[in-house]
Amino acid sequence: MSPVLSFRARIAGAAGAAGLLAVALAVPAQAAEEGQTEIQILGINDFHGRILPDAFGGSAGAASLATAVDTLEDVYPNTVFAAAGDLIGASTFESFIAHDKPTIDVLNAMGLDVSAVGNHEFDQGYADLVDRVMQPESDANPDGGAQWEYLGANVRLLNGDPALPETWIQTFGEVEVGFIGAVTDETPSLVSPDGVAMLEFEDEAVAANRSAAALEDEGADVIVLLVHEGAPTVEYADAVDTSNDFGAMLDALDPAIDAVVSGHTHMAYDHDVPVAEWAGNAVTERPVVSAGQYGMYLNQLIFTVDDATGEIVSIDSALIDLWESGADAPVYAEDPTVAEITALAAAEADVLGAVDLGDLDGPLYRARIEGGDSGSSRGAESTLGNAVAEAQRWATEGLGVQVAFMNPGGLRADMLGEALGTGEYPSAVTYKEAASVQPFANTLVAMTLTGEQLAAVLEEQWQPAGSSRPFLRLGTSDGFAYTYDPTADAGERILEITLDGEPIAGDDHVRIAVNSFLAAGGDNFATFAEGVDRADSGRIDLNAMVDYLADQGSIGPDLAQHSVGVAGLDTLVARRTATLELSSLAFTGAGELVDPAVQVSLGGVDLGEFAVDGALPTDLYDEQGTATVTFDVPRELAGTQELVITGAATGTQVSLTVDVRNGGPKAGKDKKDLPNGKTPPGRDKK
Structure with a gap:
């Protein structure tokens, strides 16, 4: 780890890692056989400037992460510390207020070697990335200075030329390890399009496969894809499901790619995905991993490679928890050098951020x-x-x-x-x-x-x-x-x-x-x-x-819903029983008030109160807070009417113009009856 300190002012600090408290799920060290080389890849993703520890969220903080990296490098000296993007951007205040310079400094200090760009690397535009972040720190560029290699094989200028470095190689003795970087091709929709108007974002698999061929030509024995795209859940089935973008990308990858370190969706997983073309090899499954978010986990991949042939003999992987559930502190103690950087960042942020608004x-x-x-x-x-x-x-x-x-x-x-x-x-x-x-x-x-x-x-x-x-x-x-x-x-x-x-x-x-x-x-x-x-x-x-x-x-909070789902409008037929399914009647924040029932009226006629189920959702749609509204539609309401849904406790009130179709007589009902004995506006009871 290189002790690089430059947040606002350089601080004299001792380099070196603090002692190891515990190792969570790390691959145990094994002596490689003669003629073989063990290589460790340590991976993070979606760090988002979380430089301070967060006990509530389980984020270890930069200083503890630095110790984890240092400790595992001591066990496996042939190590590359890599990332899958979104290291900066959408950061917490301590980093955000200083243009993410504290994050750049701590990642430099812990020796990050290489990273794919993420979509958040483009938050301030392509020019900011290449002219500030990726340029050396200087008097003219005080907030830049990333010392790791940023890769983006699928980021192209409009003329088709590469806009960023595509690959990077690290050599360990007789073994060459090549890295490809790619970012989700949805990036133009995830950042301000004006900032990337000069760029095109190629399909990730197309770019990765082209770069893998180039790395093979350069003699790479191991090829690792760092990609800022991820599985939608932690489940293996979803990671390999070709109906989603990530699964489709995995399915299209060239078998020359030996491992995938991913990100973007903030999930923590450690999958082994069979590769048909590897049948009969010593290794038949490709590791596909992601380390969650914010420095909560660390991916560890251990490759054992035959020096003479360059063949991979084995791949072991682990997902290392950096702050185990229920613990009072991160697994690894804080590195003093990095802790000094974060302390300075926090002190400056405290001064700037303490003002009550x-x-x-x-x-x-x-x-x-x-x-x-x-x-x-x-x-x-x-x-x-x-x-x-x-x-x-x-x-x-x-x-x-x-x-x-x-x-x-x-x-x-x-x-x-x-x-x-x-x-x-x-x-x-x-x-x-x-x-x-x-x-x-x-x-x-x-x-x-x-x-x-x-x-x-x-x-x-x-x-x-x-x-x-x-x-x-x-x-x-x-x-x-x-x-x-x-x-x-x-x-x-x-x-x-x-x-x-x-x-x-x-x-x-x-x-x-x-x-x-x-x-x-x-x-x-x-x-x-x-x-x-x-x-x-x-x-x-x-x-x-x-x-x-x-x-x-x-x-303060306004608990009135601004949108309400209404299904079943085709059942609004005079002289018939209608059933409307209402949804999106509840917020989901802790302790936020939910209407126990909603009042519904049609054409000015009160249809009654209907109970609301306020259970939290299990999917990512806006349907929580549901109610079933069943009622007999009086014949007098045929035609255009206003449907009004009101929640007295929250103040929710939405209206909808509906068309009530005419229907024939319904057996067993007085055709003149109305709910609650009321008459529509403008009509008299006969």
């Missing part, structure tokens, strides 16, 4: 799935997403904005204030916390969309087939609501959109605001890029929140 009236949470942490779902409506959207609408009112939208991936932490979700509110919120929620520094862009385009935007929440996240629920500002049919075909799901209770027609024009990432079509929301009369507000998303709190004094 205002109060929280209650905790603001991201969405979650059952058994998952807050933020484990980007597919459900959240109080935080809606609150941030409302602050951004407020910040752009001067540009005529009526509605604002917020992408869930831009929310990187909950906003809980000093009460941390369990104490008393109101509670102060600091600049550091606000910055941790929105670390990307996107500007806010105003534009005009038609009602038809708004419906298209809402349809785009259902992501393209094969996407690692099938649904992305946009946060929306106050007064904006819509109903949708989750069972309908693509392009036909959105039923009605309202603003302040009034329906938006397809040819209406609505002034909206989004961050610059969405404005350029990020996250596959291509319709935002079609907006006209565009105006960049010049306000950073974080600054919008800071200014909102300064003006309003506080912000």
Whole structure:
């Protein structure tokens, strides 16, 4: 490990690792036979600037990770420390506030050798990556200086030339180990498209196979693919399922590629995938691994290679837990050199981030799935997403904005204030916390969309087939609501959109605001890029929140749902029994209020209260909070009517114009009877 220290000021510090506390699931050392070489690959991914330990999240922190790497290098001297991207970007405040320079410094200090680029390496654009991050630190470039090799074989300039180094080779005695780097080809939809407009992102397998052939020509004996693309779950079956992008990529890889170190989906797995062409070899399965996120785990691969032939004799792998469940501290003690860098970063961040911005009236949470942490779902409506959207609408009112939208991936932490979700509110919120929620520094862009385009935007929440996240629920500002049919075909799901209770027609024009990432079509929301009369507000998303709190004094959760699913509208037939299935009636944050029942009316007639099941979701869609509404449709309600769904406890109220078809008499019913004995408006009982 090289003791490189340069965060803001150089610190004198002793290099070397602290003592090992314990080894979790590491491959035990075995003496290689004469004529064989053992090579260790240590892998991380999706570090996202988590330089400090986090007991709650199980992130070991950079100083402990450094010791883990050092300790395992002592056991296996022939080691490459590698990564699968997203080392920087979407970072915690200590790194974010300093342009991720502390993260660059700690990874340099622990001797990171090589990494694929991830999509977050492009958060500030291609030019920032190659001209700042990848360039040596200097007086002219104080925030750069990554000393590892960044690879991106599938990142091409528009003329087809490589935009980044494609491969890298490390030699150990008679054995050459080659590395390929690739990033998800969805990157243009995951970062601000303007920042990568000069680039094309090739299919990962196509680029990997081309690079593998080049490495073979250069004499590489072992070839490792570092790819910022990952399996959608930790299950083996999902990793090899060719219906998703990752499984399709694995299936298409050349057998010359001996191992895959992956990332992007933040999953921790250690799979062995059979390779048909390896039948009869000493090794018949390819390791496919990922180390989760934030320095929680470390992948370990041990290759034993015959020196004379270059053949791989064996491959062993392990997933090393760096902070075991229930432990009071990380498995590995802190390296003093790296600890000094992180301490300086934390001290500077504390000064910059300690300012109180205002109060929280209650905790603001991201969405979650059952058994998952807050933020484990980007597919459900959240109080935080809606609150941030409302602050951004407020910040752009001067540009005529009526509605604002917020992408869930831009929310990187909950906003809980000093009460941390369990104490008393109101509670102060600091600049550091606000910055941790929105670390990307996107500007806010105003534009005009038609009602038809708004419906298209809402349809785009259902992501393209094969996407690692099938649904992305946009946060929306106050007064904006819509109903949708989750069972309908693509392009036909959105039923009605309202603003302040009034329906938006397809040819209406609505002034909206989004961050610059969405404005350029990020996250596959291509319709935002079609907006006209565009105006960049010049306000950073974080600054919008800071200014909102300064003006309003506080912000808090609005528990009213802005979208509600309604299925079964075809059963609305006069003189028949109708059954409507309602969904998306509940938020998923810890302790957030759920209506025990919703009131439903049709054509002004109260149909009664219907119980809500508020169980947490198990998938990544926005269907939690369900109710079944069954009632007899009176004959007097035939025609166009308004369906209204109200949750008294949360304040939810959405409406939908529906068509009630006429039907014949229903046996056993008085055709004049209405629910609760009421009469539709404008009619008299005969």
